[in-house]
Amino acid sequence: MAVELRVLLLLPLWVPGLHAQTTDAVERLSEGSTLYIHCPYTADTGYLQPKAWCRLRGDRCEPLVGMTVSSQYPSVTRATMGKVTIEDYPLNHTVSITMVNLQAEDSGIYSCAYRNSSNIYYQLKTISLIVLKELHRYELDSLSVQCPYSTHGYGTDTKTWCRTQGQTECNVVARTGYPSARRNSKDLEGRTLIWDDTWQRTVTITMQKLQAQDTGLYWCALSRGGPLTPIMGVKLSVSKRLQQYTAKESGNVSVQCQYSAQRYGALNKAWCKEGAQQACTAMVNTISKPSRYLRAPRKGRVTIQDDSQRGIVTITMEDVQAPDSGVYWCALYEQLHLFRMAEVTLSISKVSAGPTLPGSAGTTPSTPSGDSPAPRFQIILWPGVAIVTSKTLAIVILVFLVRRRKRNSTVKAPR
Numbered sequence: 001m002a003v004e005l006r007v008l009l010l011l012p013l014w015v016p017g018l019h020a021q022t023t024d025a026v027e028r029l030s031e032g033s034t035l036y037i038h039c040p041y042t043a044d045t046g047y048l049q050p051k052a053w054c055r056l057r058g059d060r061c062e063p064l065v066g067m068t069v070s071s072q073y074p075s076v077t078r079a080t081m082g083k084v085t086i087e088d089y090p091l092n093h094t095v096s097i098t099m100v101n102l103q104a105e106d107s108g109i110y111s112c113a114y115r116n117s118s119n120i121y122y123q124l125k126t127i128s129l130i131v132l133k134e135l136h137r138y139e140l141d142s143l144s145v146q147c148p149y150s151t152h153g154y155g156t157d158t159k160t161w162c163r164t165q166g167q168t169e170c171n172v173v174a175r176t177g178y179p180s181a182r183r184n185s186k187d188l189e190g191r192t193l194i195w196d197d198t199w200q201r202t203v204t205i206t207m208q209k210l211q212a213q214d215t216g217l218y219w220c221a222l223s224r225g226g227p228l229t230p231i232m233g234v235k236l237s238v239s240k241r242l243q244q245y246t247a248k249e250s251g252n253v254s255v256q257c258q259y260s261a262q263r264y265g266a267l268n269k270a271w272c273k274e275g276a277q278q279a280c281t282a283m284v285n286t287i288s289k290p291s292r293y294l295r296a297p298r299k300g301r302v303t304i305q306d307d308s309q310r311g312i313v314t315i316t317m318e319d320v321q322a323p324d325s326g327v328y329w330c331a332l333y334e335q336l337h338l339f340r341m342a343e344v345t346l347s348i349s350k351v352s353a354g355p356t357l358p359g360s361a362g363t364t365p366s367t368p369s370g371d372s373p374a375p376r377f378q379i380i381l382w383p384g385v386a387i388v389t390s391k392t393l394a395i396v397i398l399v400f401l402v403r404r405r406k407r408n409s410t411v412k413a414p415r
Helices: 002-013 179-184 390-409
Strands: 025-030 035-040 051-057 060-066 077-081 084-089 094-099 108-115 121-138 143-148 158-165 169-175 192-197 202-207 216-223 229-239 242-248 253-258 268-274 280-285 302-307 312-317 326-334 337-349 380-382 385-387
Touching (some): 025 035, 035 108, 035 121, 051 084, 051 121, 060 077, 060 084, 060 108, 121 143, 143 216, 143 229, 158 192, 169 192, 169 216, 242 253, 253 326, 253 337, 268 302, 280 302, 280 326, 280 337
Parallel strands (some): 025 121, 121 229
Antiparallel strands (some): 035 094, 077 084, 084 094, 143 202, 158 169, 192 202, 216 229, 268 280, 302 312, 326 337
């Protein structure tokens, strides 16, 4: 642990500017963008001397592009090498630098310089260039980053993968030669691998089962027991897979979540409900085997079924109630740790009952759309009042007439 703490204490020397030496400016750009730099100079220090754009390796200036002749007479002198162009404007006493299609491996310390007759370069302006590789993934995806270090260091250097925290620290996630370094990042423990190919002079970092909280700024870096030298910066963003479901009380809800059957088919799955501080409590998982009466593991009103061949986990919640509303996860369940595969928002609405009159049944059958309701005749009893509908009245009159006729027919004629 003493070595790890030492690395963290030395990191503030380079994280803000990514270097240990003083620079005039810091340029932070994304891959594919273009760098424009203007370097002024005075007549007595650089008017006649050829200009160059150097990459600094320690105290040594390695020219990427430079002038071969003095700029005494032309109004502008221009030279291009690869993706770098240098232009000298002697009348304005300014050197302009353009670097196109920047890549993460272009990160480093650069300087405008002029060369004297003894081939010694003198710096005019020094900048720290940070080119970030921007990567986007979804939860449960994997990430693989290759950091070539052939122009930065040697195979014997310690390679480090760290994550920035605040303005001055970069917490070690993984490091070659020191597996215990993972203890500095519990949330990434067991999910990050680092491998150094000393023949190709490339270090490869792999992060698995990515989660939204893994979003952040990471660095490949080298160390020889002193301050870390950055190789590449990676700006990682991890997005959730979101689903929304709406149901009514006393109904059933069925949720399906997809995953990579090849990667995660053999792992257990779980259904959990998110609570305070985004902690998720497992309600049911596939560890428990179904009984002979059930086709899938069940706990209470919740059933989970995993189709590991197709990569689909299905959760069914029965007789849902208003308190069941909330945020749930479909998740991998590995060594008591949950890895979210999808975030599910469930909304349960109450069934509204229409107003009813006293003495009625309280429910009304629905009427097919476009059909007029058939006339209905019924007697509705109200306290102290009898309301007789037309159909009932007709029946009463008919019964009265039938009984009267029958009575008349039975009366004997007078003698």
